[in-house]
Amino acid sequence: MPRRIVIAGGGYVGLYTALRLQKRLARGEAEVVVVNPENFMVYRPLLPEVASGTLEPRHAVVPLRAVLRRTRFVAGSLTSVDTERKVVSVEPTAGPPIDLEYDELVLGMGAMAKLAPVEGLAESGIGFNSLAEAAHLRDHVLRQLEIASATNDPELRRCALTFVFVGGGYTGVEAIAELQDMAHDVLAGYPRLEASEMRWVLVEALDRILTTVSEDLAERAATELTARGIDLRLGTQLESAEGGLLKLSDGSKFRASTLVWVAGTRPQTVVGKLGLATDERGRLVVDETLRLEGQDHIWAAGDCAAVPDLESGGVCPPTAQHAVRQATQLGDNLVATLRGERPQPFRYRSRGEFVTLGKNKAVGEAFGRKFDGVLAWTARRAYYASQIPTINRKIRVLGDWLVGMPFGHDVVDFGSREEPRGAFEEAAGKRGP
Incomplete structure (x- = not known):
């Protein structure tokens, strides 16, 4: 009977580790099982463009079943690990728990x-870590423009047109830049609104944004944001x-209908409940080979692990670049x-x-050179187009980019999709119009 490798998580680490194993393992050498609540991997660097409507949400994901043909996929969440018996418990999408030996x-x-x-x-905030959150924010921002355009109440109008993002890292900077760019682009469709009425605020606890990039690059991004009227606090x-x-x-003090919290991340709650070695930030402690401390048969990588950085010292930053390379090494x-x-x-x-700041706007640093504007924006797109898994997804993303270049952003708000049974319940007399 072939040995079994169980991979908990279908993000960068799960997908790229499984892809590496598919490539290197001989048929029948081992069974690979991927456990993840959703049957897709979100290509996170593209979430800001999903939020701005530049990309169709489905094009920013990779369907796990489609690319992992030689891998068994289980839709569920890992809940516990028995290291003595080498068994994990999985709570599937429906039905009783499943035990998987590994x-x-x-x-x-x-x-x-x-x-x-x-x-x-x-109660008031929303994150920016998932596809659902990115798609929701696009609809939410457009809905605020509709509210402001329709109302005669100055306080409601001011509140609807105030957008606050807390956290000046990659995610916060890219999210506020893309959404502000979208809002300004569609403003021609709202003749009752003026660009000067919109208030975009980025709150950062440290004395600079983008602390994981060079200070010069961060300053370029800050200059671009402030020049566009974004209030950096x-x-x-x-x-x-x-x-x-x-x-x-x-x-x-001020009122705002939009509060986006992007001030850091932490490992999933279940990680701290597995009884495995973690550091002060709740990350799994691994050695330089990505093997868990004190465990010969458990490995970890990505955002939930404190991976030693043998090049720069300390711990590897939680970036997509590092996660993909860790997964490849882990597969090997x-x-x-x-x-x-x-x-x-x-x-x-x-x-x-690379840091995207909206259409035709970005800052970047590669091979010792720093650049901004259209050149950085083009280089960023070229890089990510080359990195997106599968030809299918590459073509879809490139198609969205090419179609969107000569046209502006769409103003359609699909917020009603968050209540898909609303019309049916109204027809049944279960709710008012």
Whole structure:
């Protein structure tokens, strides 16, 4: 009977580890099982463009069943690990729990939003870590424009046109830049609104944005954002969001209908409940070969693991570049282990960074050179087009980009899809119009 490799998580680590195993394992050498709640992997660098409507949401994901032809897929969530029996428990989408025996176990369950104890945040805010959140934000911003355009109440209008993002890392900067760019682009369709009425605020607790890139590159991005009217509140924290009234540590208070929380992430809650070694930030502790501390048959990588950075020291940053390379090395190490060979340490030095700031706008650094504007925007798209798995997805994404270049953003708000039974319930007399 072939040995079994169970991979928990269908993100970068899960997908690319499984792809590597498909490529390197001989048929029948081992069974690979991927466990994930959703049957797709989200290509996270494209989420800001999903939020701005530049990309169709389905084109920013990779269907796991379609690309992992030689892998068994289980739709569910890992809930516990018995290291003595080498068994994991999985809660499937429906039905009773499933027990899966494993010879080697990979934990790549990614991260979730890290919420601060801010009063009202859970009720008023939304994250930006999933496809659903990105698609929702696009509809939400367009809905606020509709509300502001229709109302004669100045306070409601001001509240609807105030958009606040907390967190000045990659996600926060790209999200606010793309959505502000979209909102300004569609404003011609709202003759009752003026661009000057919109208020976009980026709140960052540190004294600069984009702390994981060079200071010069971060300054270029900050200059671009402020030139477009985005209010950067550096060295500032959100203290309260109760009832939609935002209070900042700099003393300012104002109401906003949009509060996006992008101030850091943490490993999924289940990671801390598995009884495995974690660091002070809740990440699984692994050695340089990506094997879990004290466990010969458990491996981890990506955002849920503290992977040693042998090139720069410390721990590898939680970027897509590193996660993909970790997964490839992990796949090689699993093959080596199955064949009685020595696993190799993970080493990787970043090739560059790109930060999208809207249509034809970006900053970038690659091979020691820094650039911005259209050149950086084009280089970023070329890079991600080359990295997206499968020809199918590459063509779909490129098609969206090419079709969208000569045209503006669409103003259609599909917010009603969040209540798909609304019309049916109204027809049945279960709810009002």
